[in-house]
Amino acid sequence: MESRAKLLGHPIHPMLIVLPLGLLAAAVIFDILHLLVDNDAFPTIAFWNIAAGIIGGLLAAIFGLWDWLHIPSDTRAKRIGLMHGGGNVVVLALFAGSWLLRLNEPGYVPSGLALALAIAGVLLALVTGWLGGELVNRLGVGVDRGAHLDAPNSLSGRPASDRAGMGGRAPATRR
Secondary structure: OOOOOEEOOEEHHHHHHHHHHHHHHHHHHHHHHHHHHOOOHHHHHHHHHHHHHHHHHHHHHHHHHHHHHOOOOOOHHHHHHHHHHHHHHHHHHHHHHHHHHHOOOHHHOOOHHHHHHHHHHHHHHHHHHHHHHHHHHHOOOOOOOOOOOOOOOHHHOOOOOOOOOOOOOOOOOOO
């Protein structure tokens, strides 16, 4: 099933998830580093990483929801997509809770609860990321119809199934 929201021939949702996931994971890393080395800059970096990660995650969610709405009903992909998207809403809520708890803390130093929420968010993001991989790699959601190892460039305007320009040879196949 091809993605409905594309930029330059590629699905937008997978492009947008990378930065928020990295920011949110980095926030937890900076929180742990703060506990290890007591550098006052680390909690501030974590605080702003969470803020940016939430904003980016919400933007990615818009495109993920759009694609999910176009998955046929009564399919495994629709159910997995619901768990993936719903789980990511919980991830953002956990990080939002962590961020809000830090607001009134001097230097944005996380309380135990704020840190626990962020760690829970990262752990859940590992599960929802796996579900996203299941959608794409196993169920083919977001993959162009007719995709193959010698498909033409996305910017060519030709469909992935186009075999023109392959010099008469058969497309490479996977085993």
